[in-house]
Amino acid sequence: MRLWRRNCSKALCAVLTLVAANILLVFYSTRVIHSWVLGNLHKEGALVAQRPSYLERDVHRSRKSLKLTMKQEGHVEWGNAEFYPGWKGVKVRLALKKLFQQWGKGLSEAQQEEARYLFLEFGYNVFLSDQLPYNRSIPDTRHARCLQKTYPAQLPTLSVILIFMNEALSVIQRAITSIINRTPPQLLKEIILVDDFSSHGELKAWLNKTVKLYNRNYPALLKLIRHTKRRGLAQARNTGLEAATADVVAIMDAHIEVNVGWAESILSRIQEDHTVVVSPVFDNINFNTFELEKYELAAIGFDWKLWGQYDPIPQAWLDVGDVTAPMKSPSIMGILAANRIFLTEIGALDGGMQVYGGENVELSLRVWQCGGKIEILPCSRVAHLERYHKPYAMDLEIPLRRNALRVAESWMDKHKYMVYLAWNMPLKNSGIDYGDISSRKALREKLKCKTFDWYLKTIYPLLKPIPNIVCYGRMKNSLDESVCLAREPVPGNFLKMEPCHEFSVQNVYYLLSGEFYVGELIAKEDIHEQYCLTDSGHGEDPTLELCSEAAKRGQYIYWDFQQGQSIKNKDTAWCLEIRKDPSGPYRLVLENCTEQTWTIQHMGRNWSR
Numbered sequence: 001m002r003l004w005r006r007n008c009s010k011a012l013c014a015v016l017t018l019v020a021a022n023i024l025l026v027f028y029s030t031r032v033i034h035s036w037v038l039g040n041l042h043k044e045g046a047l048v049a050q051r052p053s054y055l056e057r058d059v060h061r062s063r064k065s066l067k068l069t070m071k072q073e074g075h076v077e078w079g080n081a082e083f084y085p086g087w088k089g090v091k092v093r094l095a096l097k098k099l100f101q102q103w104g105k106g107l108s109e110a111q112q113e114e115a116r117y118l119f120l121e122f123g124y125n126v127f128l129s130d131q132l133p134y135n136r137s138i139p140d141t142r143h144a145r146c147l148q149k150t151y152p153a154q155l156p157t158l159s160v161i162l163i164f165m166n167e168a169l170s171v172i173q174r175a176i177t178s179i180i181n182r183t184p185p186q187l188l189k190e191i192i193l194v195d196d197f198s199s200h201g202e203l204k205a206w207l208n209k210t211v212k213l214y215n216r217n218y219p220a221l222l223k224l225i226r227h228t229k230r231r232g233l234a235q236a237r238n239t240g241l242e243a244a245t246a247d248v249v250a251i252m253d254a255h256i257e258v259n260v261g262w263a264e265s266i267l268s269r270i271q272e273d274h275t276v277v278v279s280p281v282f283d284n285i286n287f288n289t290f291e292l293e294k295y296e297l298a299a300i301g302f303d304w305k306l307w308g309q310y311d312p313i314p315q316a317w318l319d320v321g322d323v324t325a326p327m328k329s330p331s332i333m334g335i336l337a338a339n340r341i342f343l344t345e346i347g348a349l350d351g352g353m354q355v356y357g358g359e360n361v362e363l364s365l366r367v368w369q370c371g372g373k374i375e376i377l378p379c380s381r382v383a384h385l386e387r388y389h390k391p392y393a394m395d396l397e398i399p400l401r402r403n404a405l406r407v408a409e410s411w412m413d414k415h416k417y418m419v420y421l422a423w424n425m426p427l428k429n430s431g432i433d434y435g436d437i438s439s440r441k442a443l444r445e446k447l448k449c450k451t452f453d454w455y456l457k458t459i460y461p462l463l464k465p466i467p468n469i470v471c472y473g474r475m476k477n478s479l480d481e482s483v484c485l486a487r488e489p490v491p492g493n494f495l496k497m498e499p500c501h502e503f504s505v506q507n508v509y510y511l512l513s514g515e516f517y518v519g520e521l522i523a524k525e526d527i528h529e530q531y532c533l534t535d536s537g538h539g540e541d542p543t544l545e546l547c548s549e550a551a552k553r554g555q556y557i558y559w560d561f562q563q564g565q566s567i568k569n570k571d572t573a574w575c576l577e578i579r580k581d582p583s584g585p586y587r588l589v590l591e592n593c594t595e596q597t598w599t600i601q602h603m604g605r606n607w608s609r
């Protein structure tokens with residue numbers, strides 16, 4: 001899945017898109033873990049001293065098995081930066097270029113090769129991770145006011161669930177160690193590891209051994225459950241949830257490190273209200289340097305593709321004037337904690353989700369629509385490693401799209417068309433099999449859930465449906481149907497004709513009111529605007545401008561168009577046409593209308609004029 005780096009500094013920032021973080025935690029309280037045992041664990045020779053040799057052995061083993069998997073899954077040749085073909089290969093090559101810039105001075109050639117290899121394999125700097133102590137300190141990123149907070153003496157117990165697939169063992173061990181070191185021992189009942197059928201050698205016998213070693217010092221604290229086939233992230237979370245026994249579960253990825261005070265804040269909030277599903281605030285573990293990057297507090301939302309995004313902090317929370325107060329949020333990223341029984345009764349995770357993505361939004365809609373709440377707890381902070389690439393699928397857009405349609409069909413009622421539009425899928429006969437949703441529908445019935453319209457109006461007014469899109473998709477000119485209109489990604493306000501492809505820079509949406517949106521459909525009011533096809537009125541080539549700015553500047557963004565006819569500006573009467581430069585590609589021009597006509601791929605719901 002694409003990874004957007006977060007670059008917003010202030011609370012009221014532009015929408016940021018994140019790889020949905022996927023985490024769950026479980027809490028339980030009857031066991032007591034003495035901190036002195038912890039010291040013993042790290043003195044445990046087997047855990048540290050043998051690491052380099054097994055790692056070496058394992059890397060060779062996994063290198064072989066990885067080659068095999070990749071062949072089966074149709075990957076291109078392994079061993080250089082060609083992890084992905086096309087632009088993804090370019091992206092990975094760029095990442096590798098940066099790999100040694102901030103760390104790793106003085107590595108030998110062989111070590112560099114190893115580091116590169118491990119980075120490609122895992123999507124983060126495993127070579128460095130393997131050198132870092134499992135019990136390393138990380139900065140306390142909480143607001144100072146969180147340190148003054150006191151919690152009830154009696155809190156529910158916690159089961160932490162860590163799910164993984166081909167994660168580096170050192171990363172998993174650092175997650176476990178951080179949980180043991182930073183959770184009050186009387187509250188931590190168990191840590192459940194769920195392996196979604198990893199193929200890496202070091203996650204087999206060595207992980208078994210590691211779990212045994214931990215349990216020698218913390219009897220029965222760790223449980224390891226292995227899927228015997230790949231079942232995807234939602235199922236892995238459910239497997240952990242089913243095995244959990246504590247009052248509260250925290251479901252998380254295994255590439256995390258929890259911070260001080262993370263659990264108390266969660267447990268006391270869920271004790272107050274068992275219908276709240278909470279998310280901690282995430283910091284980022286840099287995939288290259290493993291340094292912690294502090295993230296500001298933000299609400300968690302999504303766009304119409306149902307990709308996780310950070311949203312501005314809600315005014316209602318600011319008005320409370322308490323930086324430690326729980327913040328209502330439309331969604332979670334994936335990492336969550338909840339009352340175990342409540343989460344189970346409300347339907348856990350949707351087991352019909354495949355591979356990755358969508359399950360966080362499905363749960364969020366269900367929780368809100370069926371009587372629960374979602375909140376972000378500012379005093380609970382978890383560092384999460386955003387991987388550079390994910391090792392488990394060639395093209396994550398395929399499961400993401402499939403899962404998004406599944407959410408739309410299960411929960412979004414009359415607004416589901418927006419998801420089809422954002423993914424550029426036809427409204428009928430999409431050809432996507434999103435699986436059987438009858439159990440989700442039955443759940444809706446049983447829990448007497450509210451509508452998505454209620455959710456949009458009450459919980460997520462920022463996300464706007466655009467009901468007046470009359471047609472959408474690739475836009476082609478009659479002169480040459482092999483090229484499509486596209487937005488130049490950078491800086492975003494140029495148009496071009498280029499060979500048709502499937503990426504969203506070629507999405508076009510024509511509105512009943514006459515605008516042409518070009519590029520990804522975002523539809524987040526005020527914070528992420530669409531780009532409009534614009535005639536400046538100065539006899540220049542057409543451009544793309546932010547719609548409201550173009551309108552403010554007195555530029556012309558309204559066009560007449562019917563399928564298979566010309567595109568003519570309502571105000572200036574110029575037509576959008578293409579002209580071939582003698583040497584180069586087609587250029588978009590505004591000129592007196594000729595015979596040129598245009599077509600747009602899909603009909604919207606209301607093509608009826």
Ligand SMILES: *[C@@H]1O[C@H](CO)[C@@H](O)[C@H](O)[C@H]1NC(C)=O
Binds near residue numbers: 038039
């Ligand atoms: C980590 O464990 C080692 C060995 O027990 C200890 O010496 C060190 O102080 C610990 N580091 C932190 C940050 O707790």
Ligand SMILES: *[C@@H]1O[C@H](CO)[C@@H](O)[C@H](O)[C@H]1NC(C)=O
Binds near residue numbers: 205206
């Ligand atoms: C790990 O332990 C489980 C039982 O706890 C066992 O079934 C499995 O064979 C072990 N795997 C390896 C590779 O030793």
Ligand SMILES: *[C@@H]1O[C@H](CO)[C@@H](O)[C@H](O)[C@H]1NC(C)=O
Binds near residue numbers: 591592
């Ligand atoms: C467009 O057509 C108008 C009237 O038909 C004509 O006066 C004008 O010169 C034409 N402009 C161009 C650029 O061809």
Ligand SMILES: [Mn+2]
Binds near residue numbers: 020021253384385386
């Ligand atoms: Mn993650």
